[in-house]
Amino acid sequence: MSELRELYQTVILDHYKKPRNYRKPEGANRLAEGRNPLCGDHIKVWARIEDDRLADVGFEGSGCAISTASASLMTEIVKAKTRDEARAIFTRFRDVVLGGQQVDGAELASLGKLEVLAGVREFPARVKCATLAWHALEAALEGSSESVSTE
Amino acid sequence: MSTAESFPTRLTELEVARLRADFPVLEQKFHGRPLAYLDNANTTQKPRAVIDAESHFYATDYAGVHRAVYELAERATRAYEAGREAMRRFLHARDVHEIVLLRGTTEAINLVASSFTRAHVAPGDEILITEMEHHSNIVPWQLACEASGARLVVAPIDDRGELVLDALEGMIGPRTRMVAVVHVSNALGTLNPVREIAEIAHARGVPVLVDGAQSAPHMPIDVQALGCDFFALSGHKMYGPSGIGALWGRRELLEALPPWQGGGAMIESVAFEKTTYGPIPSRFEAGTPNIAGAVGLAAAVEYLEAIGLERIASHEQQLLAWATEAVREIPGLTVIGTAAEKAGVLSFVMDCAHPHDVATILDREGVAVRAGHHCAQPVMQRFGVPATVRASFGLYNTREDVDALVAGLRTVVEVFR
Numbered sequence: 001m002s003e004l005r006e007l008y009q010t011v012i013l014d015h016y017k018k019p020r021n022y023r024k025p026e027g028a029n030r031l032a033e034g035r036n037p038l039c040g041d042h043i044k045v046w047a048r049i050e051d052d053r054l055a056d057v058g059f060e061g062s063g064c065a066i067s068t069a070s071a072s073l074m075t076e077i078v079k080a081k082t083r084d085e086a087r088a089i090f091t092r093f094r095d096v097v098l099g100g101q102q103v104d105g106a107e108l109a110s111l112g113k114l115e116v117l118a119g120v121r122e123f124p125a126r127v128k129c130a131t132l133a134w135h136a137l138e139a140a141l142e143g144s145s146e147s148v149s150t151e
Numbered sequence: 152m153s154t155a156e157s158f159p160t161r162l163t164e165l166e167v168a169r170l171r172a173d174f175p176v177l178e179q180k181f182h183g184r185p186l187a188y189l190d191n192a193n194t195t196q197k198p199r200a201v202i203d204a205e206s207h208f209y210a211t212d213y214a215g216v217h218r219a220v221y222e223l224a225e226r227a228t229r230a231y232e233a234g235r236e237a238m239r240r241f242l243h244a245r246d247v248h249e250i251v252l253l254r255g256t257t258e259a260i261n262l263v264a265s266s267f268t269r270a271h272v273a274p275g276d277e278i279l280i281t282e283m284e285h286h287s288n289i290v291p292w293q294l295a296c297e298a299s300g301a302r303l304v305v306a307p308i309d310d311r312g313e314l315v316l317d318a319l320e321g322m323i324g325p326r327t328r329m330v331a332v333v334h335v336s337n338a339l340g341t342l343n344p345v346r347e348i349a350e351i352a353h354a355r356g357v358p359v360l361v362d363g364a365q366s367a368p369h370m371p372i373d374v375q376a377l378g379c380d381f382f383a384l385s386g387h388k389m390y391g392p393s394g395i396g397a398l399w400g401r402r403e404l405l406e407a408l409p410p411w412q413g414g415g416a417m418i419e420s421v422a423f424e425k426t427t428y429g430p431i432p433s434r435f436e437a438g439t440p441n442i443a444g445a446v447g448l449a450a451a452v453e454y455l456e457a458i459g460l461e462r463i464a465s466h467e468q469q470l471l472a473w474a475t476e477a478v479r480e481i482p483g484l485t486v487i488g489t490a491a492e493k494a495g496v497l498s499f500v501m502d503c504a505h506p507h508d509v510a511t512i513l514d515r516e517g518v519a520v521r522a523g524h525h526c527a528q529p530v531m532q533r534f535g536v537p538a539t540v541r542a543s544f545g546l547y548n549t550r551e552d553v554d555a556l557v558a559g560l561r562t563v564v565e566v567f568r
Contacts, residue, residue: 004515008508008566039507040524040537062537064505065567123511 006119007126008065016065021075025056030143034061034136036128041067045136054078054086059133066117066126071133073113083141089114090134097121097130162458162466162546170458171547173198184517187552192337192365192496192543193521195390197447204450205392205443216442217416217433227442234445235432237452238397242382243373246402251432252445255396256364257287259383260331262398262435263360264291265298266408267329274300277326279357281306281314281343282533283336286526288362292331301328308533312339312488320351327352330359334366338527338539339488340471340496342366349378358404364388368545369467369494371460374399386444390546391451395444398435405431412437463546467495470544470553477557482564487539495544498525501560503567506538512566513540516559518552 028046035042043061047054057075061068078086093114096107099121108115120130162170171177176196179186188196214224216231231252239247253259272278278292282305289303296303304327306319314332323330330352335342349359358380363372368389374382381400387393400408410417410428414437419427428434455463474497478484483502501509510522521541524531531537542556 004512004562004566007511013567038523040528040531041507042537064507066508068505126507126511129507 003119003122007123009116009119011113011116012065012069015069015072019059019068019072021056021058021072021079022060023058024060025058028056028058030140032136032139034132034139036063036067036132038128039064041129041132043067043071043133043136045071045133045140047137047140049083049141052082054081054083057137059136063132064126064129066120066129067132070117070130073117074133074137077113078137086141087138090138093117093134094131097127099124160459160462160465161469162462164549167466167547167549170198171549173200173454174547175199175202177547181517181519182515184555185551187518187548187555189542189544189548189552189556190519190521191368191545191548192388192525192541194387194393195368195545196547197392198390198451198454200454201391201447201450205447208443208446213443215439230449231440231442231445234395234449235397237449238399241367241372241452241455242384242397242399243375244399245375248431249399249402249405251398251400251405251435252440253396253398253435254394254441255385255387256362256383257291257385259381259396259398260288260360260362261291262411263329263381263383263400263408264295264331266411266435268295268299268301270407270409272299272301272328275326276301276328277304277324278302279304279306279319279322279327279330281319281332282308283312283314283339283341283343283527283530284331284333285337285362285364286528287364288331288333288360289529292329302326305529308341308530311490312336312341312530312534313490314341314343314348316344316347316351319348323352323355323357327355327357330357331362332359333362333364335363335369335494335496336488336527336530337365337496338498338525338530338541339490340493340498340543341488341490342492342494344492345377345379349380353378365494365496368455368463369460370464380404386448386451389451390454392441392444392447395441395448397448402431405435408435410434410437414438416440458546464494466546467544467548470548470550471495471497473550474542474544474553474556477553478560481557481560482568484560487534487536496541497543498539498541500536500539501563501567504563506540508567509540509560509563512563513556513559516555516562518542518555518559520556 030047041063048056212226214227216228360381361379363384367384385396417437487498506522
């Protein structure tokens with residue numbers, strides 16, 4: 001149960017039940033879709049880019065607690081960041097949830113609010129849920145409007 | 152048909168306990184709990200008899216089949232052909248030549264969709280399927296329709312997940328060339344009245360293909376009594392090896408089909424000017440087949456025959472009844488697929504948690520279920536859900552497995568509500 005509690009922390013359940021920025025932002029000029037063909041999860045991520053910064057980010061879609069909470073947290077965290085800053089956050093986040101290398105406290109702390117998703121490391125089958133929205137955001141930042149897939 | 156009442160000779164608890172000992176994988180613990188393997192509609196675990204048969208074959212009898220004259224090759228050929236004969240027996244087919252050994256249900260349907268369409272389908276013709284098909288009985292026909300200019304027609308299902316038979320009948324027209332229907336829905340558990348469907352279709356001169364992947368391991372199958380024309384099934388869902396399965400087809404229909412894949416073993420003679428093809432079933436078995444797979448398949452058939460398919464069906468009906476009753480106590484849980492005639496599949500959604508989250512929590516309690524669209528996205532759309540959780544039963548499941556499932560669902564409610 002402790003690993004489950006670690007995975008399904010209060011913050012995650014809160015973002016799952018009340019996702020933030022669950023909308024198409026006004027004046028959005030970037031859109032990408034993410035799909036997980038294994039489970040049918042589907043997410044749309046919009047961004048409004050102004051002067052290389054993510055002035056606004058929003059999402060819609062259907063997914064599990066992990067993918068929804070990750071998308072919701074993402075929209076809060078990358079807002080007002082430059083594209084490169086947003087990409088750097090994704091890279092750090094991916095390293096942590098993939099759990100390939102030992103993660104130190106400083107690295108976890110650098111994730112800020114995203115730290116609540118670190119529990120996904122113990123659930124390899126769920127890493128794709130946690131990264132789905134981020135892959136879509138990455139595609140949106142590239143300016144490609146294609147659908148991205150976790151496969 | 153396969154309700155518990157019709158088969159009073161259910162497996163006893165003691166027998167199931169003995170059968171469980173035949174499956175080495177069930178000895179393991181996961182997350183400190185005994186494994187409650189409830190993903191049998193996806194694939195089944197293997198009894199030692201199947202594992203040993205393959206291993207013994209590789210150690211003592213393995214060689215290429217149908218080619219060489221030395222004794223070892225003759226032994227291998229005999230063993231491979233025994234797999235075909237076991238399939239004939241299992242399906243109660245008349246003639247062993249009507250059994251084509253293939254990779255599984257998907258390959259079997261692709262074979263028919265491709266070859267039948269090439270030979271018998273013209274632009275403007277129609278192929279009739281149903282709304283509850285697995286992708287493997289949709290996509291091959293879409294490909295065939297694209298290639299032939301035919302149209303795919305889809306018979307609807309109702310809110311319980313039952314086929315609307317009148318609608319299906321009304322959709323069979325003068326241009327219908329094939330009715331392809333699933334015997335048991337993998338996503339809903341619905342058992343379709345295949346015999347009735349065959350009668351309806353045959354009255355209009357239309358052949359019927361049955362996707363039997365989900366029915367074959369869970370009830371006695373008699374293709375002659377079912378009255379269909381093609382029946383496709385997979386070894387891995389009936390406690391046999393993966394990568395082996397079969398297509399049964401009526402002799403005259405198989406003989407009227409052109410070859411599917413070209414290569415060795417399927418020819419009579421090859422010249423650059425003209426190649427002639429071998430007789431059925433070898434015409435459809437190009438290349439070196441899954442020889443050891445056929446040996447393992449024969450062992451699986453023998454294993455199931457020794458227990459008795461009626462008794463397995465009855466046991467699984469009991470498990471389904473227990474589980475269906477027990478999940479009514481779980482708040483916010485809705486069963487998807489409530490047909491009157493069902494096989495051992497319980498598909499459901501919960502209002503508090505997504506199927507993936509449910510499956511993760513169940514996994515931590517040692518319960519293996521499938522969460523997702525079950526390769527039946529049109530079924531998910533029909534019921535307005537992105538995915539379901541599916542518990543599916545096999546011969547080795549017990550009351551304890553059902554209890555573990557229900558306890559896990561209570562944990563889901565605790566975490567999410």
